[in-house]
Amino acid sequence: MAFFKDFKTFLMKGDIVALATAVVIGAAFKTIIDSLVKDVITPIIGVLTGGTDFTKKFISLDGEHYASLEVAREAKAAVLTYGNLIQAIINFIIIGLFIFLFLRAYEKTKKKEDPKPVAAPKGPTQEELLTEIRDELKRQNS
Template identity: 85%
Template sequence: MSFFSDFKKFLMKGDIVALATAVVIGAAFKTIVDSVVKDVITPIIGVITGGTDFTQKFIALDGATYASLEAANEANAAVITYGNLIQAIINFIIVGLFIFLFLRAYEKTKKKEEAKPAAPKGPSQEELLIEIRDELRKK
């Protein structure tokens, strides 16, 4: 086999296709989560914290005081943007929550499917053949 046919076989494995699908869905899911964080969660946290915008929280390493992160960046100051870390942690928790809720709902539907009573089984092939044989002997 050639390199390309082996590579094609590898790419078309079910696991790889499922992984690629998961990556695409995950990327789309990220935009939803980003919107939830930016448009819903962050404003709520802002109200709770008195209007604090975490993405603007930083520490200038040169010891100077800057009015904003943009001002520090314009001065080429080295800064630690710990607000971005806080935002990333919030994003992580929300993604984890969404995945947890999704998997929990999935498991519930899976359990419902398993709990459905099995269709009544009819006679096996052997039992049917025995019945036919017995009927033929009677005639």
């Protein structure tokens, strides 16, 4: 029974709850970014590159020429789909850019919300300390 109590305590720690929250929000954020890349950015890149769909780019390793990637796969040909790598790199750069912009905006708002630093508690002045030292030396000498 102590095992379950310890396990429940572990799960309810603030760190675990914060981590779970971050994972859920991260998954939602990923969905938004994926849609932005797939539905907005990739078509724009396609227009800029003359309608090129990188995911359809491939090299057949058997020396045959295939009309499309689908035909090559149906023929069970060994293919290097280098276009998928290019598309993954483009997606990575775009996602990295948006995360950078998001975190940069977050940091700017965070700096504005920082409270004024609290003044250090005032201690004795130099004169008060010297007076205490003098009085202590007098007590020791008498």
